Amino acid sequence: MTQKELPADISSTVRRALSEDIGTGDITAELLPDNQNVTAYVVSREQAIICGTARFDGVYHQLDKQILITWDVKDGEQIKPDQQVCTITGSAKTILTGERTALNFLQLLSSTATITREYAAQLAGTQTELLDTRKTLPGLRTAQKYAVVCGGGKNNRMGLYDAVLIKENHIHAAGSITGAIQQLKQLHRNIEVEVESLDELQQAINGGADRILLDNFDNETMRQAVKINNGKATLEASGGITIETIKGIAETGIDYISVGALTKDIRAIDFSLLINK
Numbered sequence: 001m002t003q004k005e006l007p008a009d010i011s012s013t014v015r016r017a018l019s020e021d022i023g024t025g026d027i028t029a030e031l032l033p034d035n036q037n038v039t040a041y042v043v044s045r046e047q048a049i050i051c052g053t054a055r056f057d058g059v060y061h062q063l064d065k066q067i068l069i070t071w072d073v074k075d076g077e078q079i080k081p082d083q084q085v086c087t088i089t090g091s092a093k094t095i096l097t098g099e100r101t102a103l104n105f106l107q108l109l110s111s112t113a114t115i116t117r118e119y120a121a122q123l124a125g126t127q128t129e130l131l132d133t134r135k136t137l138p139g140l141r142t143a144q145k146y147a148v149v150c151g152g153g154k155n156n157r158m159g160l161y162d163a164v165l166i167k168e169n170h171i172h173a174a175g176s177i178t179g180a181i182q183q184l185k186q187l188h189r190n191i192e193v194e195v196e197s198l199d200e201l202q203q204a205i206n207g208g209a210d211r212i213l214l215d216n217f218d219n220e221t222m223r224q225a226v227k228i229n230n231g232k233a234t235l236e237a238s239g240g241i242t243i244e245t246i247k248g249i250a251e252t253g254i255d256y257i258s259v260g261a262l263t264k265d266i267r268a269i270d271f272s273l274l275i276n277k
Helices: 010-022 053-063 092-121 141-150 168-174 177-185 198-207 219-229 246-250
Strands: 037-044 068-071 083-091 129-131 164-166 191-195 211-215 234-238 256-258 271-275
Touching: 010 053, 010 092, 010 141, 037 092, 053 068, 053 083, 053 092, 083 092, 092 129, 092 141, 092 271, 164 168, 164 177, 168 177, 177 191, 177 198, 191 198, 198 211, 198 219, 211 219, 219 234, 219 246, 246 256
Parallel strands: 129 256, 164 191, 191 211, 211 234, 234 256
Antiparallel strands: 037 083, 037 271, 068 083
């Protein structure tokens, strides 16, 4: 996914989310007249990087194309506590029916973008790039990977279909690191191998791996790995990386750091939707 390129599955994920929440109908909204129009606004309750505006729009446009939404900010921008981010004008019934689903997308994706920005800031002044992983919420991978890009990170492979990563169990099944690389080199150009020791690193280099994932290496061993590799393959660090440890890892000279916490450790950003009286 390129810089802030909107995923193609927005309509389908929005449709599933609305079906999950509304089911056979919003029975509470029956107390409102069909012809009552209102203006509402969404406010952020905390500092964040906003993300998810297209899915927010998609919720209301699938419910009622007459709903008008005007955004004061764009995906990837920083917002402050108590900042108004958008206004919504249209049917009161529709605005209330779509409220929770629309806010769920906004709070989730803003969370991913925000934590990504915090991790990316730790890499300033280094040559290391921040990557995401496949540790995403089921059904929302493209959404979260889009949010990572909005936060200043880069996407690793989208799934099992678009890049090769030979992990521990693949190696056991193939018999050796070299054997696994040789089998897949016949079919694919770029091969990444996960290793757990310097000995396995050397095997991956000898086998012709293009990228090598150093799994749970400490910083000193990582520095040795960078020296042994000497530019033969690109090196990626992963495993238990936190906001406190990421800068030290980058300073070892590693090319990439992949962090599962960007997409799996979610603390929703607090937004409120308020109707003007």
